Amino acid sequence: MYELNTLLPEYDIKLPTCMYPMKVLNNSRATVDVKADASNGLCNGHANLLATSAVTSGELTKKVCALDLDNLSAQIQKLLKSSNDVDGVSARQEKVLKQLQELKEQMANIRASLGLCQKGAQHTVQTSLRNGGLREEPLHDIVINGHPNFIPYALLALKNAWKDLFTIDVKIFKHSTVPDIGKEASEFEKKLAQVKVDPSKPKVNVSLIWKNCEHTEMISSPTMYVPIYGEVNIIRYLGRVGPEAYRYENSPNCNEIDAVLDICYQLLRCNTSKSRAAMLRALNLRLGKQKYFGGDEISVADIGVHSSLKRLPAITPKDLTPTLTEWRKRVQLVTQL
Amino acid sequence: MVADKENVATASSAVEGEATSKKAAKKQAKEALKAAKKAESKAANMAANGEEAGDAVDVSAGRYGSTGLIQSKEKFEERKFVSVNELSQPEYRDQVVWVRGRVHTSRAKGKQCFLVLRQQSSTVQCILAVNERVSKQMVKFSGNVSKESIIDVQAKVVTVPNKIESCTEQTIELCIEQLFVVSLAKPQLPLQIEDASRPENADDPEGLNIRVNQDTRLDNRILDLRTPANQAIFRLEAGVCRLFRDILTAKGFTEIHTPKIISAASEGGANVFTVSYFKESAYLAQSPQLYKQMAIAADFDKVYTVGAVFRAEDSNTHRHLTEFVGLDLEMAFKYHYHEVLHTIADTFTGIFKGLRDNYSREIEAVNQQFKAEPFKFLEPPLILEFAEGVKMLREAGIETGDEEDLSTPNEKLLGRLVKAKYDTDFYVLDKFPLAIRPFYTMPDPNNPIYSNSYDMFMRGEEIISGAQRIHDPDFLVERAKHHGIDITKIAAYIESFRFGCPPHAGGGIGMERVVMLYLGLDNIRKTSMFPRDPKRLTP
Structure with a gap:
């Protein structure tokens, strides 16, 4: 070379x-x-x-x-x-951390003396606390577009179920494409308004817009405009940002819950009573002798099934099996639809 | 007379060499036309007098011609007039009716003549064919009536087997029995109504590409205004004003009228027109601001005013006029300026709803020529805080300061972001930074860098800017000093708060701008009937 x-x-x-x-x-x-x-x-x-x-x-x-x-x-x-190197590094780290802490205090003092509001940082801190200290992007305010004929009952169900853990602050708007939202939707609005908002709890702001749209869709950020379609997928999203007890991704029932939510998705798209009955049978099978879908604890799967059933007026109590009826009563206590 | 003048005008502007021959030819043609007309009207007159025309027997004598100058001599109460857009109703089927309208187009071919009669935005086809009651002379006369002339016809309403695509009344046509010219239009028009009303779709290669440019339109505004789109625009504009008045009146507002000639410039001295006022000079009002506030101080509680506002801004943009109609309102509130904010925002929603529900025909007519997305809004209106808007912009990668005003591109981008997220063309931005607002704006009690002020946006453009005003004279003096304003010049304004004034807030809207943005038009001159800008003072 x-x-x-x-x-x-x-x-x-x-x-x-x-x-x-x-x-x-x-x-x-x-x-x-x-x-x-x-x-x-x-x-x-x-x-x-x-x-x-x-x-x-x-x-x-x-x-x-x-x-x-x-x-x-x-x-x-x-x-x-040469272990004393490692010691030296850790000592330095300690020192740096301490300095950072001091700097932070200084900043806080300056802020306080200027009287600036400390808005904006608030819900970041709260969500990251809930998240076991994991760094998390601040939660976007989300927008849910729903047609007044296909009411996203899951929102009310989650709001009720999470009453003591997490706040879903819902503001409701009517889009110009729907002049009248009908009785059921206004009833739903009223019920949403009745749930108390606890300011001390972590929260997510939701704008629900009644709109003449095909799907129930969710938009979180306009710059990364990827709408999430379908009520169950919105439940999944909320399940991830919501209280820890409802985060199912790490639970052993993860697959089970997803399967149940998928059945709900199909159920909402069934047009014939025959196909609906098939979906109900599938649900019944999944539920089996359990207290809730996927075990003894209530999960987002129950929320999904419950609100889907509510959304389909074609399904009467007669169509449900005794186990499903029993289950429905139990869930109703939590969701209060 | 008129024809002669026209000749002179065209000849003078023509190229020297050709001028004489062209002039002569034209003159001859004119003369011939004139003579023909004279003969015709003479014949008609003679026929009307019951005398037979000399050369041929005219079977329709007395059933066509000119009405002459209508000087309210006769009443003709037996003539029942029907408007064109009602003709297709079943009750008129096979009935003989009278219609007054303009000749939109006319085409005579041998023994037949087709006319399209226009009344505002509605058009109907008329047919005239030689038969035992209609003479050849009558058909010829009808074919020669110039476009845009006003005529009276008596005709039978006939349903047609095939739809007439070129008219708004597609299911019927009129079989003319009598035809009288009420007012004749000049044979040469500076612009063709057809060209002026052609839809603006640039991506259609097959469509005719004849356009009338904006200045020609404005120079011949009365012809231009006859197009269906313009008819609709100004009917809708009237609707905006009416809804504004109706909604505010229902909310307990009182309409006031403020002076337009004022002694001192109201909002800064720069953009103000000076007029001579006897031995002194005066100014044209830039905004009724001070007078609205004085009305509040005088216990009118809630007031609005509709009137001309003048801005001497030498900016030739698509959205600036030097004179426009301001819809201003001012309102006393109890404890929080949001009472006013919500009132204004609800008024807008009310106007939008009213337009959507009652002016759908007009909106559609405008859309046929100027395509635009339908205007979308939310109810209740979306209210964001300025800081949230800045946050959205930053997420989109825009660098903007906390206390920086929104630049026009940022304003538009924010509009697009809000539209993408909330799908609304109307929203309110609350709590603007204090630094970028006028001195009389009330600061935010919780955060000194913000203020109790708001802007509202339509399709990403600001249409109203308002705020809670400082109603305490001493604080006002302090704020004015902070802004380096000469206290002596605004002494009268400050004095008006010395006798007790309720807390109040308000704002002002430009009517033309609201209509432009509601319809998604590209130029404010389209929504001003006779626009005034730095380069145009006529018509």
Whole structure:
């Protein structure tokens, strides 16, 4: 192979005085080590660059890159053994964290002295607390478009079920494409308004718009305009942002709950009484002898099935099996549709 | 007389070399036409007098011709007139009716003549064929009536087997029995109504591409206004005004009239017209603001006014006029300016609903020529805070400050974002930063950088900007000083709050702008009947 000539001239680079010199993270001993290694002709120019900015580039390029695995592992061992490095790093971290805390307090003081409102940050904090400290994007206010003939009862059901855990703050609008929303929808509005809003609980703002649209759809952010279609999918979304007890993704029943919600989706699209009966049979089978769908605890699956049944006036109590009727009574206590 | 003048005008503007020959030819043609007309009217007159025409026996003598100048000599009470848009009703089938309308188009071919009669936006086809009661002369006369002339016809309503696609009354036509010219139009029109009413669809390669440009339209505004779209626009505009009045009257408002000639500029001194006022000079009102507020101080509680507003802004944009109609309102409230905010927003919703329910024909007529998405709104109206709007913009990647005013592109983008999320063309933005509002705006009690002020938007453009006004004279002085305003100049304004004034808020709307945005038109000159801008003072 050809030997590459040095591109940069071989003299010391004068560092500008307007910059802070970075302290070498590993102690000076490590730097010496690395330097020594570099002169040994090891292929760790990478570590070299990281460790010190003072190394001249000429020194690096001169060395022939011979891969010596034994030497390398010995090098790694040596680095790992130097435990006081790790201690040093953790001490630094502690210090940085402390400084950050101080900075935060200072900011809070400044804010307080200026009398600025601390809005905006509020529900981020609350949701992240609920989320076990996981960093979470602030919840978008969401918009749900629904046709007054296909009322999204799940919203009311969830609102009632989550009364003590989580607030769904619903504002209702009427779109210009629907001059009249009808009796049932206004009844639904009234019931929604009756549920108390607890300001201390984490919440999501929902704008429900009665609109002449084909699907019940949900929009969270206009910049990333990907509407979510179908009531059960909205339930799934709310299930993820809602209280922990209703997050089902990590539960062993995850698949079961999804299957039940899918049945609901199909049920709402059934046109004939025969196909509806088939869906009801499937639901009955899934429920079996359990208290709720997927176990002893109520879940979003129950919310989905319950509101879907409510939405289909064609399904009379006669169509339901005794187990389903029993189940419906139980769920009704929670959802109060 | 008129024809001669026309000749002079065209000749003078023509190229020198051809001028004489063209002029002569035209003149001759005119003369011939005139002579023919004279002969015809003479014949008609003679026929009317009961005398037979010399050369041929005219069987329809007395059944056509000119009415002459209608000087209210006769009443003809037996003539029952029917409007064109009612003709297709079954009660008129096979009946003989009278109709007055304009000749939209006419086409004479041998023994037949087709006329399309227009009345405002409605058109109907008329047919005239030689038979035992209709003479050849009558057909010829009818074919020669110039476009846009007003005629009276007596005709029989006949249902047609095939739909007439070119008219609004598609199921019937009129068989003319008598035809009289009421008012003759000049044979040469500066623009053709057909061209002026052609739909604007640029992506149709097959369609005729003859357009009438905006300036020609405005120069010949009375002809331009005869197009169905323009008829609809100004009927709808009247609707906006009527709804504004009706809704506010129902809410307990009183209409007031404020002076338009004022002694001092009301909103800053820059954009104001100066007029001579005897030995001094005066200004044309830029807004009825001060007078509305004085009416509030004078215990009128809730007031509105509809009237001309003048802005001496030298901006030639699609949305600026130097004179426009302002719909202004001001209202005293009890404790929170949201009482007023909701009143204004509800008034808008009411207007939109009224237009949607009662003016659907007009909206459709405008849409035929100028395509636009139907106007969408929510009820109750969507109210967002300024900070939320800024947040939405930032999410979309726009850098904008907390206390920065919305630039026009940002305003439009925010409109699109709101539309994408809420699907509404109308929304309210509340709590604007104090720094970008006039000095008389009340600051927000909870956060000193914001104020109790609001803007409302239609299709992403601001149509009303309002606020709670400072009603305390001392605080007003303080705020004026903060803005570096000369207190002596606004002494009268401040004085009007010295005798006790209720807390109040309000706002002003430009009527033309509301109509333009409601219909999704691209130029405010389309919604002003005789627009005034820096370059146009006539007609």
